Amino acid sequence: MNRKIYFSGSIRGGRNDAALYGRLISLMKETDTVLTEHIGDVGYSTDVRSIDGEQGIYLQDTGWLKECDLVIAECSTPSLGVGYELAFAENLRKPVYVFCRKEVHLSAMILGDPYFQVFFYETEEELMEKVKEIL
Numbered sequence: 001m002n003r004k005i006y007f008s009g010s011i012r013g014g015r016n017d018a019a020l021y022g023r024l025i026s027l028m029k030e031t032d033t034v035l036t037e038h039i040g041d042v043g044y045s046t047d048v049r050s051i052d053g054e055q056g057i058y059l060q061d062t063g064w065l066k067e068c069d070l071v072i073a074e075c076s077t078p079s080l081g082v083g084y085e086l087a088f089a090e091n092l093r094k095p096v097y098v099f100c101r102k103e104v105h106l107s108a109m110i111l112g113d114p115y116f117q118v119f120f121y122e123t124e125e126e127l128m129e130k131v132k133e134i135l
Contacts, residue, residue, distance in 0.1 A: 009075075020074065068094060
């Protein structure tokens with residue numbers, strides 16, 4: 001279909017799921033364009049940047065959110081940035097699909113917001129199948 005997907009996952013909140021993000025991004029790229037491929041790069045740097053660099057990230061990411069057709073977020077690792085991106089996407093009325101492992105206590109601000117389509121999963125295979133259904 002070649003939609004533009006904004007994939008959201010933790011960077012500074014923790015990179016334990018970076019390899020999973022990479023596999024999700026590879027799956028999405030089979031049919032669509034992923035604007036945020038760097039999220040799945042296990043070597044992506046989380047070093048502190050200058051204020052100019054931080055503003056550049058903000059402008060780039062909010063620009064991609066404005067441009068995208070939908071947002072897919074993996075929220076098992078808590079992240080302030082991901083939460084901000086989800087709220088920004090909701091404000092833009094972009095479709096938002098949130099994924100989280102069943103054993104994680106997802107924030108009530110995400111889980112309680114009826115705008116978000118939230119899916120809990122137990123296995124990576126289950127996650128991948130649900131993403132395929134959405135795509």
